[in-house]
Amino acid sequence: MGNTKISLRLLVDRNSNRVVIGEAGKDFVDFLFHLISIPAGTVVKYLFDHEMVGSLWNIYDSIEAMHENYMEPNLNKHNVLNPKVSSSSLADTPFLLAEIAKEERSVPKVLYRCGYHSYSTKPNSSSTKRRRNHTSITFHPYVSNDPGAKCPTCGKEMTKQLTYVHSPAKEVEVESGSGYVKGLMKYVVMDNLQVKPMSAVSAISVLTACEVKDLDALETLEVFIGQEEAAELMKASFITDRVLTRLFLGNQKA
Structure with a gap:
């Protein structure tokens, strides 16, 4: 197509x-x-090769050139300039x-969470005579596409990598x-x-x-x-x- x-x-x-x-x-x-x-960022990026006129490109260029010292610490500048x-x-x-x-589908998507986890053990509720303990693992329920983001609960950086799984590919x-x-x-x-x-x-x-x-x-x-x-x-x-x-x-x- x-x-x-x-x-x-x-x-x-x-x-x-x-x-x-x-x-x-x-x-x-x-x-x-x-x-x-x-998204406006996608329009600017798409029109860049077509001699874009007007001022939107100046905003895009300003974000790209802005030093990270002046940006909010949890902000991923790449995501702002390349909206999905x-x-x-x-x-x-x-x-x-x-x-x-x-291109969106060809680039592997990666998500991150903080490294916090805890274990809890309790008896299995099975009615069998021989009962086994059941162990569960708890994580903080937050993910980010920026490994430098901070966990809202514990404040640790979200560095534990998770892999995003695409839905089955469909013809466009x-x-x-x-x-x-x-x-x-x-x-x-x-x-x-x-x-x-x-x-x-x-x-x-x-x-x-x-x-x-x-x-x-x-x-x-x-x-x-x-x-x-x-x-x-x-x-x-x-x-x-x-x-x-x-x-x-x-x-x-x-």
């Missing part, structure tokens, strides 16, 4: 060189809605973040009933990425709101969105409210 491309049909006003509306299916709308749930995204949520937008999901693909919107209808996507269910009334109201006067200047354009286009769309959404125009018509003034 990593090479999957999503189609989007645009209605373009050639007189003003702008996208009036787009007609999209479930796959594109699910992609847009999923962008809201991606669940594989199950990534499954709804495979062409955008499939590589990140694959969009299944029926997954995602955000139903797939039995089309949706109107505005130039500013506002989404509405498709209807004759909504299409006419959009044309009126956009003050389209020359209907003969309107033409349809089918475009395709893959990983590169997804990154550019995400980047454009931070700097303009005419995202589709900027991305697909090359209008950098949008």
Whole structure:
């Protein structure tokens, strides 16, 4: 699914060189809605190779450059800069973040607890004549992904390594009933990425709101969105409210 491309049909006003509306299916709308749930740190890291603009990168860079003496002692800076995204949520937008999901699963996850433990022994409650003592082990109920974290109970560092066990691997693909919107209808996507269910009334109201006067200047354009286009769309959404125009018509003034 990593090479999957999503189609989007645009209605373009050639007189003003702008996208009036787009007609999209479930796959594109699910992609847009999923962008809201991606941590900002993941967005910055993902867009770094696409000449990210704006100020988010400056925040990321500031955290990366900040000396540990100025950070809270229990803070793991690596985790702040590399927030985890669940594989199950990534499954709804495979062409955008499939590589990140694959990377997440390929890196062994390690958890830590403090070294405290105690033993207690008591008679087994069995009704058999020959009873045996039952021994139980008690640990402090805290784990961390940072071996330098302190146990809230005893204050010792969490250095006892535990190994995280992944759930069975699943194919990253969009299944029926997954995602955000139903797939039995089309949706109107505005130039500013506002989404509405498709209807004759909504299409006419959009044309009126956009003050389209020359209907003969309107033409349809089918475009395709893959990983590169997804990154550019995400980047454009931070700097303009005419995202589709900027991305697909090359209008950098949008």
